[in-house]
Amino acid sequence: MEMPTLFIGQKLIYLKKTESTNSFAIQLIENNPEKVMDGMIISAEQQTAGKGQFNRKWISNPGENLTFSLILKPSFLRPEKLFYLNKCICVSITETINAFAMNSCIKWPNDIYVSDKKICGILIENKIKNQQIEFCVAGIGINVNQTVFPEDITATSLKIETGKNIPKDSVLQVFCSKFEKNYLKLKQDIKHFDNVYLQKLKGVNKWQQFRVKNLTASLLIKGVDELGHLITQDQNGNIQKWLSGELQWINEP
Amino acid sequence: MEMPTLFIGQKLIYLKKTESTNSFAIQLIENNPEKVMDGMIISAEQQTAGKGQFNRKWISNPGENLTFSLILKPSFLRPEKLFYLNKCICVSITETINAFAMNSCIKWPNDIYVSDKKICGILIENKIKNQQIEFCVAGIGINVNQTVFPEDITATSLKIETGKNIPKDSVLQVFCSKFEKNYLKLKQDIKHFDNVYLQKLKGVNKWQQFRVKNLTASLLIKGVDELGHLITQDQNGNIQKWLSGELQWINEP
Structure with a gap:
């Protein structure tokens, strides 16, 4: 080839x-x-x-x-x-x-x-x-x-x-x-x-449903940091950083 | 055993x-x-x-x-x-x-x-x-x-x-x-x-001779950072960070 x-x-x-x-x-x-x-x-x-x-x-x-x-x-x-x-x-x-x-x-x-x-x-x-x-x-x-x-x-x-x-x-x-x-x-x-x-990046600046252990969370996707953590914001304005594996996407129906 | x-x-x-x-x-x-x-x-x-x-x-x-x-x-x-x-x-x-x-x-x-x-x-x-x-x-x-x-x-x-x-x-x-x-x-x-x-750490807080490419440098050893870089200070007070491989020790006679 x-x-x-x-x-x-x-x-x-x-x-x-x-x-x-x-x-x-x-x-x-x-x-x-x-x-x-x-x-x-x-x-x-x-x-x-x-x-x-x-x-x-x-x-x-x-x-x-x-x-x-x-x-x-x-x-x-x-x-x-x-x-x-x-x-x-x-x-x-x-x-x-x-x-x-x-x-x-x-x-x-x-x-x-x-x-x-x-x-x-x-x-x-x-x-x-x-x-x-x-x-x-x-x-x-x-x-x-x-x-x-x-x-x-x-x-x-x-x-x-x-x-x-x-x-x-x-x-x-x-x-x-x-x-x-x-x-x-x-x-x-x-x-x-x-x-x-x-x-x-899929879903950036959009609210997305995630599963975090047994909970469901609605989070706004802000971006990904240098180390590859997903950066999100919750409804109270708090910023979170996630490792892959800590967070599962819940797909829209 | x-x-x-x-x-x-x-x-x-x-x-x-x-x-x-x-x-x-x-x-x-x-x-x-x-x-x-x-x-x-x-x-x-x-x-x-x-x-x-x-x-x-x-x-x-x-x-x-x-x-x-x-x-x-x-x-x-x-x-x-x-x-x-x-x-x-x-x-x-x-x-x-x-x-x-x-x-x-x-x-x-x-x-x-x-x-x-x-x-x-x-x-x-x-x-x-x-x-x-x-x-x-x-x-x-x-x-x-x-x-x-x-x-x-x-x-x-x-x-x-x-x-x-x-x-x-x-x-x-x-x-x-x-x-x-x-x-x-x-x-x-x-x-x-x-x-x-x-x-x-060997040589910490002491001046030590190093080879940097073709040069010889006298540097004060300050410590090692989180990523493993050696932190040094030169005679003008400037701080340097070194990767292993960038710096060779010159042993005291």
Whole structure:
């Protein structure tokens, strides 16, 4: 596959089947660090044990969707700024989805949505060695040609949204191109992503229902801070900061 | 080996020979996460490719010294507080060394010294998954019974300092006991370690010669901040903050 980039995806390992592309990438880095380049991609037709957030499984019909891991070595980034890499990746995915004529947004912290349905999930695993980022592995699953999803999942795909079969390679090419531009921007001007991310943030400046342990709370979404906490305001004007996992979205009916 | 602890070192894997106990631990976690407990230890008689800071090798005579990796899952700690785990480990090692009747201190960022000679090195590797610490692997090498070191290394050992052969198992037992106490303290009161660490910091409130790229600088050591930067003051009263790697110590003659 011809990749319209300088280094992102120029080295690509394609697997028919693997447990999880993130696990494959992490093992590769541990065993052969000298073979791993910034921007390398591990792509798989089928994951038998794909990983999602909070040790959930990532399930995807074999062959229908794009599932890959992007290996990065952002030596310019300090560990305390890691959430900016998440911002940069999320923004790049929305741009990729939008290139196929639709409007996507970022559902905090790590999902990409189109019209209230999930189209992409991201799992970023980082290795920090004595206060330095050694590598980041971003596992990305984009629903491309799958049209039937389990009943309990509110998901969509590029095919459902456009009505057309989309070659997975094209989606990967667009992503690599968008991400490369944004990654270079991140290196130059990290703060750029505060605003761009906020513009794409689902529900920003809107009241939203959340579940907090056994309670239901109505909270106004204000933004996301440097460390990735969601910033909200309640009806009394009090500001809260949340970790992912402390807060569950309750979807509008 | 009987371990005088509740959980630190209660699960111990002993290897005659391995490339690096840290690499062994990381592979174990990737392949069998369900088998890995908080406080588990991988110890090796001999490391064939021991890892130090900045991809330096850690060289130790086979059998003479204590080389092990401690696996931790500090789910109570936020990724931005990771340096506190480093503080907690460094403090525990000085307490361990001091239990054998000597006076040790912490040479920023990651070495333990006795009378201007290195007695222990630490390499901490962390895995962060979507803003959560998944695990930390602390590789620790304590010079126990080695008495001859390469000429270019200013090192010492428990045997050199005490004149006695010390059983390595005793050193590990003392460490596990000291660390368990401190790890539980860290969970309760993270700030406790600011002061304790500062008291053990080599050269604190003293002027010290450093090399900064090609320059030599005389700097007053003020402390270490939350993120692990060394805080110094120059002769004009200006405050600087340094990452490890930006600054090299020049030892007094």
